[in-house]
Each structure stands twice: as C-alpha cells, then as structure tokens.
Amino acid sequence: MLLVDDHPFVRDGIVGLLQSQPEYEVVGCAANVVEGIAMLHKLRPTLAIVDLRLPDGDGIQIINAVAEMRWETFAVALSAFSTEDDLLAAARAGAAAFVTKTATAEEVLGTLRRVVAGEDVLVQDFPAALRQRLQEKSLTEKEIAILTLLGRALSNRQICERTGLSENTIKTHLRRIFKKLAVSSRSEATAIALRRGLV
Secondary structure, X not given: OEEEOOOHHXXXXXXXXXXXXXXXXXXXXXXXXXXXXXXXXXHOOOEEEEEOEEOOEEOHHHHHHHHOOOOOOEEEEEEOOOOHHHHHHHHHHOOOEEXXXXXXXXXXXXXXXXXXXXXXXXXXXXXXXXXXXXXXXOOOHHHHHHHHHHHOOOOHHHHHHHHOOXXXXXXXXXXXXXXXXXXXXXXXXXXXXXHOOOO
C-alpha cells in the first residue's frame, strides 16, 4: 500500500492502523504529487490512498496516473471534506472509494477490504442525483467504440483483437467507462449502450 498525504500525523495514524492488519503492507509514503507519482511507478502498489489536497497540486493527478497504469492498482481518495465536487472528481479520475479523515478505523478497513475485493465502492454508494451528474460527462470516441463492442457481448480478449489494444488497456478503459456511466458491471454498461443505440 502507498500512502500520499502531507500531514505526518495523518500518515502515522493510517500507517499504524494498516500495519496492525496482517493483510496490509505499507510499502511507501509520500508527501506531495511529485513524490507520489514517482513512488507509484517505482513500487507498483496494489493500493494507493491519496489525499486530494497536496502542497504542490491536486491528488487527482495521482489518481489519474493510477488509472493509466498497465498493472492493477486500486486508488482510494482521502480528504478532510466530502463535497459533491470532490466525490465527482475522484470518481471521474478512477478512484474506487472515497475515505474522509473523520472516518472510524472500522469504516476505513471495511472500505479498503471492499476495494481490494474488486468492488467499485465509490460509485455503488453514490446517491441517484450524484449518479446523474456523473453521467453528464461524455465518453471519448475510443470509449464509445469499446462500449459498442461491449454491448455486442464481446469478451475483453475479443475487444483487444478488434481494437489492437492490450488487455490491460481495455480494462483501464472499462473502468473509466463504468465511472462515467455510474455503473458497476458489464451488464449495466451494456444496457446503457443499448439505450443509446450503440448496438
């Protein structure tokens, strides 16, 4: 697990919490965007917990870097606040969950376990109004093409063959498509493709 936060007290608290759990290993801590992105590429952690407000920029930059990786890393946004704009920005960047600094240890650990198990906790927990705002962000041309193939019930490997992209790249695009559509499964995305007349 990689933790990116500029407050030593917060870092120490989260590190101490996770080190008390046998399933987690803290492999690195960073205090800003530059360090965070460098350590992300060097360490390739399974989990990256990222503060949204850092001294040299926005934690969203790091979450975007996670989404562009060709290996499996789950990003969790961390913030003292949970405004709708923060939640939407985190979801659009590809964060799997959003944890506030006021959450209890049990809440944090429960969320992280769901994330590592593959759940899209952030979008699943969105209220209907916020899901609608998330859907307002349009898909790119490439994402529409992949959504169209998904709607034809093609597997990731078949989509790779049609597009010439690697399977990891397809997985990255699918995660972004799911985020933008505020869905958590291929079947839900396929239903939207059908409603939009893409298939």
